[in-house]
Amino acid sequence: MTAIEVYRLRRKPARVRIENYRKYVVLNITAIAGTLIHTGFIGLFTVIGADTLALFNILSVLVLAVSLWLNRAGMHAAAIYLMCLEIAGHAFLATATLGAAAGFHYYLWPVACVAVINPRMLPRQAAVIGFTLIALFAYLQLRYAALPYGFAYAEYLPLLLFFNVMAAALPLILAVVMVRQINESQERRLTEIANRDELTGLYNRRFGNDFLHQTFAASDRLARNYCIAMGDIDHFKAVNDRYGHEAGDQVLEDIAIALLGGFRRSDCLCRWGGEEFMIAFPDTTRETALAALERFRDRLASHYSRVDGERINVTMSFGLVSVRPGESVEAAIKRADHWLYEAKHQGRNRIVSDVHDTGADVLSHTG
Numbered sequence: 001m002t003a004i005e006v007y008r009l010r011r012k013p014a015r016v017r018i019e020n021y022r023k024y025v026v027l028n029i030t031a032i033a034g035t036l037i038h039t040g041f042i043g044l045f046t047v048i049g050a051d052t053l054a055l056f057n058i059l060s061v062l063v064l065a066v067s068l069w070l071n072r073a074g075m076h077a078a079a080i081y082l083m084c085l086e087i088a089g090h091a092f093l094a095t096a097t098l099g100a101a102a103g104f105h106y107y108l109w110p111v112a113c114v115a116v117i118n119p120r121m122l123p124r125q126a127a128v129i130g131f132t133l134i135a136l137f138a139y140l141q142l143r144y145a146a147l148p149y150g151f152a153y154a155e156y157l158p159l160l161l162f163f164n165v166m167a168a169a170l171p172l173i174l175a176v177v178m179v180r181q182i183n184e185s186q187e188r189r190l191t192e193i194a195n196r197d198e199l200t201g202l203y204n205r206r207f208g209n210d211f212l213h214q215t216f217a218a219s220d221r222l223a224r225n226y227c228i229a230m231g232d233i234d235h236f237k238a239v240n241d242r243y244g245h246e247a248g249d250q251v252l253e254d255i256a257i258a259l260l261g262g263f264r265r266s267d268c269l270c271r272w273g274g275e276e277f278m279i280a281f282p283d284t285t286r287e288t289a290l291a292a293l294e295r296f297r298d299r300l301a302s303h304y305s306r307v308d309g310e311r312i313n314v315t316m317s318f319g320l321v322s323v324r325p326g327e328s329v330e331a332a333i334k335r336a337d338h339w340l341y342e343a344k345h346q347g348r349n350r351i352v353s354d355v356h357d358t359g360a361d362v363l364s365h366t367g
């Protein structure tokens with residue numbers, strides 16, 4: 001469970017489901033803000049002499065209190081419908097009483113917006129309700145535009161219009177911002193899922209390949225050093241055979257954690273497949289990459305996985321290449337694979353790297 005989920009779990013009322021927490025908070029804020037606004041309106045309407053409206057606002061406050069209770073009880077859809085009904089009724093009555101110049105019919109816009117984004121409603125149904133509410137807005141505007149204002153403090157009418165337009169815009173903008181946030185976070189999450197290996201959380205082969213293709217071109221253009229290492233756990237089959245597949249998975253996860261702690265953030269760590277890993281070192285000389293791999297191999301020597309009280313220690317072999325100018329991703333990977341094979345052949349637990357400028361030298365680092 002993520003930290004934010006733990007926080008939500010602590011804060012939410014018992015009957016609100018964790019996946020509805022965001023909805024619960026937004027509805028709560030809306031209902032509380034609505035209650036405060038309507039309480040203010042009770043005073044305002046009493047002062048200007050619109051007693052029917054003042055009485056209606058007492059009813060509005062009660063309706064919003066019921067909505068708050070429904071929201072806390074987990075009945076979010078019922079809370080939304082009740083609030084929308086209250087706002088629409090109030091907009092109608094206030095406009096019919098004070099005229100369109102007071103701007104109460106503007107509250108129909110956020111109600112239409114909430115109706116349309118409510119996921120409980122079918123899209124067609126939501127569209128019909130949305131258009132009906134906007135049609136009601138247009139009707140009120142046309143019908144009551146010329147209604148003479150017959151109450152006290154007429155000079156403050158423009159101020160009331162300004163307040164109503166701003167207050168009505170607030171939930172509208174909040175709703176759109178919320179939808180945007182949800183969209184962006186879902187997009188980020190989907191991209192993460194598509195790019196990551198499920199077991200280890202490292203990047204997967206598809207992402208690794210894309211990364212190599214993108215960074216190779218830039219590196220070549222700028223004549224920068226670039227290294228690639230292919231790594232493979234030694235005798236991993238024996239781990240599976242002796243301790244079981246689940247223990248093998250545990251070892252893979254622990255290796256991934258060790259890899260993440262062992263290299264720079266700019267290096268790209270991928271699970272290439274099975275028990276094979278690819279590390280891309282952009283903007284890095286062969287000597288630096290070799291030193292980093294050596295440090296990692298040292299680290300691995302004192303690194304254990306614990307499975308059912310047993311300590312499992314594994315070693316890894318690496319093939320390292322410094323990318324040649326103009327070399328393709330596929331050719332560089334093939335060479336790294338070749339030196340990995342050579343490392344296995346020479347007895348494992350070592351790093352074998354090429355020296356590309358001669359194409360002949362082979363450095364072998366053993367434990």
Ligand SMILES: Nc1nc2c(ncn2[C@@H]2O[C@H](COP(=O)(O)OP(=O)(O)OP(=O)(O)O)[C@@H](O)[C@H]2O)c(=O)[nH]1
Pocket residue numbers: 199232233234235236237238240244245246247248249252273274275344348
């Ligand atoms: N537990 C687990 N095992 C895996 C996974 N992917 C691949 N393997 C195992 O990794 C083992 C790889 O075995 P081999 O290719 O023979 O290589 P090795 O035993 O590591 O020997 P060398 O590479 O020659 O040192 C196989 O037993 C696979 O089943 C995985 O996701 N989880």
